[in-house]
Amino acid sequence: MGEAEHAQRVGEEIGLAIDHAACDPAAWDTVMAEIGRLLPGVWPVLQVVDAAAGTGLPLVYWGWDPAAVAAYEAHYGAVNPWISVILSTPTMVSMHSEERMPASSLRHTEFYADWLSRLGGMTASSGVKLIDADGRLAVLNLQHDLARASRAHGRLAAVMERIGPRMRRAIETNRACFPAGAAFAAGETLLERVADPAFVVTRDLRLVEASRTGHVLLAEGDVLRVGALDRIQARDPRLAGAMAREAALACGGPPMGGGMPGPVRIGAETWQVTAIGLRQDLRGVVGMARLLAPDQLALVVLRRAAAESGGQDRLARFGLSPAEVRLALLMDGSRSLVQAAESLGIRHETARSQLRQVFAKLGVSRQSELAVFILRLKDRA
Template identity: 30%
Template sequence: MDERQMHELIGGIYECALESGRLPEIGRQIERALGVESSIHFVSEGQTGRMLRLFSASPNFDPDARSDYERYYHQKNPWFQRAVSRVRSASRRGSRLVMRGEELIEEREFARTEFCADWCSRVGIYHMIGCAYPLPGGMLGGSGVHKTRHQGPFSGQEKRLYGLYMRHFARAIEINMRLRIGESPGGVAPALVEALDMGMILVGEDRKIVQANRVADALLSGRRWLTAVDGRLRTVHHGSLGKFAWLVAEAARTGAGRGLSPGSVMRLRDGEGAILPVLIAPFRAEGGPWGALLPTATIMFRDPASGRLPSETAISEIFALSAAESRLVAMLSAGLTLTESARLAKISRNTAKTQLQSVFAKTGHSRQSQLVADVRANPLIAMHRN
C-alpha cells in the first residue's frame, strides 16, 4: 500500500465513523489494507469485559458463529481477556493496546483452549493482531484481524501498520459515540449540537468557518480566545495562530484522506492568560444541514459561561486518575480549598497534598489554579457529560 492509499484509508475511517450504519465498512477497509479476510470489532463493558455490541465481523463469521461468540465465546477469548487486564493496569490506563496473539498467550497454551478448539477452528482463524481501547462511559472497544494457521503469524511490520490504523479507528469510534453521529442524514444532528453544553465549530482546511453552534457564536463574539476574520477562524493570541492553523489543516487533511493526524487538544490563552482547551479533530460530512461539502476539521470546547462542574467519573476517565484523585479534583473544581477538600474526604491535608502531586504528575500540570481551569474548560469532559 502506497502513501496515497494509506491516506485514503484513514480518511475513509473517519467518513464511515460519521454514520453508524457504515461502521462495518471500516473492518473491510482494514482487512484489505493488511491482505487478510477476517476481522471482528465490538464494544464491551470496561470492568467486566461483557459483550455489549458486535458491530462488524467478516463473512467467515456466519450468523450462528456471531451469535455464539456474543453469548458465550467472547468471555472465553484469551486474547481479549488478557488484553483487558493489561489495559486496566495503572501504567496503561486510558491508552490503546496493540498486540499479536502470541504476545498475549503462548501458542501451545492457546491451542489447548476451548476458544481455539471449538470456535476458532469453526471460523478458520488461528493467528491474530488485536487492539483494546477505552471508550466513553467506561466502555472498552476491541478489534482484531486474523490469519489461518497455514498463513502463519503476523509480522512486526503488519503489527505496526495495524497500530497506525487503530489509532485513527479508536478516535473515530470515540467521536461517533460521544456525538451520537449518524442520527440524521447530514451526519451530526443539528438539534443535538445546539443542545450541547459545549461549543462546536466546523472549519475547512483553510480555517474558513462552515458552521458554529450557539455556544461557539457567543465565544467568537466575545473575541476572548477565538474570533473570526473575513470568515476564517483564528486565535486572539497571535503567538498561537501558527500552531492552531497547522493543527486544523492536519486534521482536515486526515478527514479528506490526505493525512495521518488523529487530532489533539490545544490550550488557548486569552489576553489575561486564562486557558481554554479546545479539541481539534478530523471530520468529513457529506452535505446535509451542516452544509459541509468538503473535508473539514471540528473544533470543540466546553462553554466557558457554563456553571456546571465536571463529575468525578468524567475526570477519572479523561485524565486516568484514581477514584480518590478524581474526588479531590472535583472538589477543587467546585471552588473548595485543599484543606476543605481534605476535611470533606476525611483525609489529612498531607494525604490530600500527596494526591494532588500525583494528579500533577499524571496530567502535566504544576499549579492547582491551572489544573482547575483546565478541568473546568476541558472539551472532552463536556462531551462526556453530554
C-alpha cells in the same frame, strides 16, 4: 510494493469508508468489508464499549460466521484471556497474538478449546486499541491464520497505524452526533446533531461554521474566541495546541502518533478535543458556505470530560444499588455468574435479576462489555 506504499494505498481506500462511517454509523459494515477486501485472508471485527454513555454498540465484522460471533458476545468474550493484554497496551500500538499471547499458550483454556480452535485455523490475530478512556474502549481486531502471523506482521501493523487515528476520530464523531444511534432527520445537518461545542474549520483553524453550543462558547469568550482572519483561538495554550494538532491531523496530516490528546484542565472544567476530516459532499454539513470553503475541512468537537472517581462510587453514580455494585465488581471475566452468586451467598436467580439491572443501568447488553468496563474501573482504582 513496499510495506509503506502498500499501507498508504490501502489506508487511503479504507479511510474513505471510515470518513463516511463518521457521519453514518450504519456504514461501519462497509468499513469492515473494505478491510476484508483489501487485506485478503483477514477477518476484521470492531468492538466498541461505551458504558459511560450508555451506548454500547454491537460487534461489527466481516468474514465471520455469525454463530461464532453470537457465541463470543454471549459468553466467550467475557473469558477472553486477551482482555488483560488489550487493557495494558497503550492506544495506537499494534498488538500481535503470537508475540504477546500465542495460541499455543491458550490450549488449556475454555476460550481456546470451545471457541478459538473452532474458527477453521484462524487462531492468530493482530489488533490495535483505538480508545481507552472514561469507561470507554474501542478495539479493531484482524483475525487470521497462524502462518500469516509472521508473514504479514509488518504489513498489518503499518495499515493499522494508518487507519487507527481515522477510525478513532470517526467513533468520537459517532458518539457526539449519534448518541442514540438515530439517523439524520429530514433536512438535518451534522452540526445540528452535536450537543457539544463543535466547529467546522480549515487546517489552520479558520472558522467556517459552528454548532449552536459552539457559537455560545465563542460568544462567552472565556475558553475560545475568533481572532484575526477568522481563526479560532483558545486562551489556554494547551487547549490551543490540542486543537491545532487535531485539525491538522484531520485535514491529512501525518498519521503517526495519532492517539487522542489528553484532557486539558481549565479552571474547574476539563476539555477533550477530537476532530475528523470532512468531505465536501457531506450532506449539508456547512450549508451554502461549502461552496466557498477549501477542500480540506475538519469538524472539531470539544467535550467536557468526566472526572474520574473510585470504582464503587462511579458505579453508584450510574444508579446501581449496593447489591448490584457488589455483583458488578465480581463480573470482571474471572468467574461465571454462578460462581459470583456463590461468592455473594445469593441464589443464582437473584444474581440473574441483579445482572439484568446492572446491564440496563450501565447501558451494556453482554457480559463481555461489562467485564471490560469493570476491569478498567479496577485498573484506575
